[in-house]
Amino acid sequence: MSQRNAFYKIEWSALITVIGIIILFSTAIIFTLIAPAYLDPSWVNPSSAYQKQMYEISDPNLYISSNTKEGGSELQFVYHLKKGFTLLAFQETKTVKIIAPPNLERFVTAFEEKKLKLTSELLLLREPQSNDQFNAKDESEKLIKKMQKQWEKEAEGTAELKKPRPYFVVYELYQSKGEDGFSLASSEGILENWVDEDFVILDEEPRQEYHKDPGVIYVLNPLEYRVKRYKFGPEEGWQFSSDGTPIANLKELKSHELGFRSRHELIYEGETIYAHEGCWYCHSDQTRTLVQDVVLNGNEDYPAPPSSANEYIYQEITFPATRRIGPDLSRVGVKRPSRDWHKSHFWSPKTESKGSIMPAFQHFFDDDPRGIARGKIGIPNFRFEAMYQYLMTKGTRITPPTEAWWLGKDPVQTKEIIEGKKKLP
Ligand code: HEC
Structure with a gap:
């Protein structure tokens, strides 16, 4: 009898244990489901202007693919433009003119006009077409x-006339249908630009805080992304063609067999490549507070701000590193923004820096976007693009240094100057 009783007791405590576990688990599940709704939004969303800026820069609106652009051998850059979000400017150059129907004329910035006219309307450029209006x-x-004619008149009697006549181009500005649009960018940045001064926003009702948040990407002169569909045996697809039809959406863009990837994706890929290639063995990623770092990563007039912890929050892997066989890279996006420079530097470091001991990274180049068919010609592949986009985040995600950085030796004074409580001596 007593034995049976003891058995009874064990069962009873087992029951309590099981009930306890169920209560514990369900409370945990309920908490994890409910908690996010009550989370302080600043934990998960960018709150300060600084964090917002970092979001903007790793903005996934740039899509990159290897190219089938007519006649070219470059990577293809496609911008995803959104009404009310992207700031666009349409500026004429010496040889490129823009014509527009009367209601859109005010959006065109003439050549040499000082103030760039910006808008959040979704307008695009195309080769001139005729319609009723x-x-x-x-x-x-x-x-x-x-x-x-004007060129001939101006060139008459001068040496200019002997040179070949410049190639004049005219684009038509038009209102795109819908809220989305894609634009083609040359890799040399005519499309992407920063506007720090001398601009005017034409929209009566600005839909986002434009200039107050530094780091917004302004896009100059977008060209419409048009494609032509083709059928080649069993193969079906599309490729860029200036007289094709516009692509419909992001899904269509990403479904292309050349695999358009966003800048965001490339940055993370670059981070992984950086780890695998062992760049961190020779390069550090931290500007110390020492004068030599601040001056080497910037210059005498424009000292680089020392690294702070929050610069690393969007990185999955961080490489502060300690050895400095090569220069520190934490501000390289500001110091060396040229894509061409990095192209020739990775292909052959010695051509850019005399006597460099950095190894060449020629597997960042070939004629296959996936980087498997290592060819003889140096066409940058995704590895290059990923590395380049990753390097361009270095130093560009921080607020530009103020004069107060010069006083960095005294953090209290620096803080007071930044906050405007104290004036520079
Ligand atoms: C064996 C050491 C070594 C390795 C590994 C190495 N580098 Fe370098 N790197 C150097 C040296 C030395 C320099 C300075 C000379 C020069 O500009 O080539 C340099 C320069 C650079 C520069 C120019 C920096 C500036 O401020 O001028 C960049 C960018 C760079 N390296 C990126 C990389 C990346 C990305 C990787 C990995 C894919 C890498 N390096 C791997 C040694 C190395």
Whole structure:
């Protein structure tokens, strides 16, 4: 009997244990489900202007693919433009003119006009087309003839006339249908730009805080991304073509067999490549508070701000490193922004830096976007692009240094100067 009783007791405590476990687990599950709704939003969303800026820069709106662009051998950059979000500017150059129907004329910034006209309307450029309202084709032909005549007149009697005549181009500005648009960018940045001064926003009702948040990407002169569909045996696809039709959406863009990837994805890929290639063995990623770092990563007039912990929050792997066989890279995006420079430096470091001991990274180049068919020609592949986009985050995600950085030796004084409580001596 007593034995049976003892058995009874064990069962009873087992029951309590099981109930206890169920209560514990369900409370945990309920908490994890409910808690996020009550989380302080500043934990998960960018709150300060500084954090917002970092979000903007790793903005996934740039899509990159290897190219089938007519006649080119470059990577293809496609911008995803959104109404009310992207700031666009349409500026003419010496040889490129923009024509627009009367209601859109005010969005065109003329050549040499000081103030860039920005808008959050989704407008695009295309090769002039004719329709009932606006005969852009005829207008553009007239304009080209006029530009050619004017050039001849100005060049008459000068050495200019012997040179080949410049190639004049006219684009038509038009209102795109829908809230989305894609634009093609050359890799040399005519499309992407920073506007720090001398601009005016034409929209009466700005839909986002434009200039107050530094780090917004302004896009100059977007060209519409048009594609032509083809069928080649069993293969079906599309490729860029200036007289094709616009692509519909992001899904279509990403579904291309050349695999458009966002800048965001490339940055993380670059981070992984940086780890695998052992760049951290020779390069550090931290500007110390020492004068030599601050001056080497910037210069005498424009000292680089020392690294702070929050710069690393969006990185999955951090490489502060300790050895400095090569220069520190924490500000390299500001110091060396040129894509061409990095292209030739990775292909052959010695051509850019005399006597460099950095190894060449020629497997960042070939004619296959996936980087497997190592060819003889140096066309940058995704590895290069990923590394380049990753390097460009270095030093560009921070607030530009103020004069107060010069006084970095005294943190209290620096803080007071930044906060405006104290004036520079
Ligand atoms: C064996 C050591 C070594 C390795 C490994 C190495 N580098 Fe370098 N790197 C150097 C040296 C030395 C220099 C300075 C000379 C020069 O500019 O080539 C340099 C320069 C650079 C520069 C120019 C920096 C500046 O401020 O001028 C960049 C960018 C760079 N390396 C990136 C990388 C990346 C990315 C990797 C990995 C894919 C890498 N390096 C791997 C040694 C190395």
